[in-house]
Amino acid sequence: MSCRETESLVGSFRPIPNLQGEFLESPVWDCKRELLFLCDTTKRQVLAANLEQGLQHTWAFEEEVSSLGLCESGRVLVALPRQLVILDPETKLRTLFWADFREANTSKFNDGKVGPD
Numbered sequence: 001m002s003c004r005e006t007e008s009l010v011g012s013f014r015p016i017p018n019l020q021g022e023f024l025e026s027p028v029w030d031c032k033r034e035l036l037f038l039c040d041t042t043k044r045q046v047l048a049a050n051l052e053q054g055l056q057h058t059w060a061f062e063e064e065v066s067s068l069g070l071c072e073s074g075r076v077l078v079a080l081p082r083q084l085v086i087l088d089p090e091t092k093l094r095t096l097f098w099a100d101f102r103e104a105n106t107s108k109f110n111d112g113k114v115g116p117d
Contacts, residue, residue: 010066014062016049016051016054017052017053018035018053018054018055019049019051019055021040021043021045021047022040022041022042022043023040023041023042023043024040024041024047024065024066025038025039025041025066025067026038026039026068028068028069028070028076029070030048030070030074032074033048033074033089034050034051034053035048035049035050035056035057036048036049036050036051037068037070037089039065039066039067039068039078040065041065041066042064042066044061044062044063044065045058045059045060045061045065046058046059046061046068046076046078046100047059047064047089048089052083057089059087059092060087061078061080061085063080063081064080064081064108065079065080066079066080066081066108066110067079067109067110073088074090075087075088075089076088076089078094079110080109081108081109082099082101082108082109083096083097083098083101084096084097084099084109085097086099
């Protein structure tokens with residue numbers, strides 16, 4: 001299925017097999033891999049699920065994961081409470097992207113919108 005063809009799926013909803021979590025949020029669709037990336041905030045994980053087969057990959061982090069963004073390269077931008085990390089799903093390599101968060105300790109990154117639209 002091409003990226004354009006996935007646009008026609010809006011309105012067709014069904015449960016994803018074997019996908020459970022405590023607090024799932026920030027779903028991001030990767031049309032090239034045909035995977036849905038999402039985070040389980042309280043379990044401190046990034047998950048990748050195939051819509052037909054369910055959970056495919058899990059990556060654990062030392063801090064809560066609050067939101068995700070898909071990069072053009074296919075890597076995933078991961079928001080932790082006070083820093084941004086780039087996750088390469090193929091190699092599992094994590095690279096610090098930004099950690100200059102100068103807000104009060106009670107502040108943290110939360111979900112938002114990543115994209116040109």
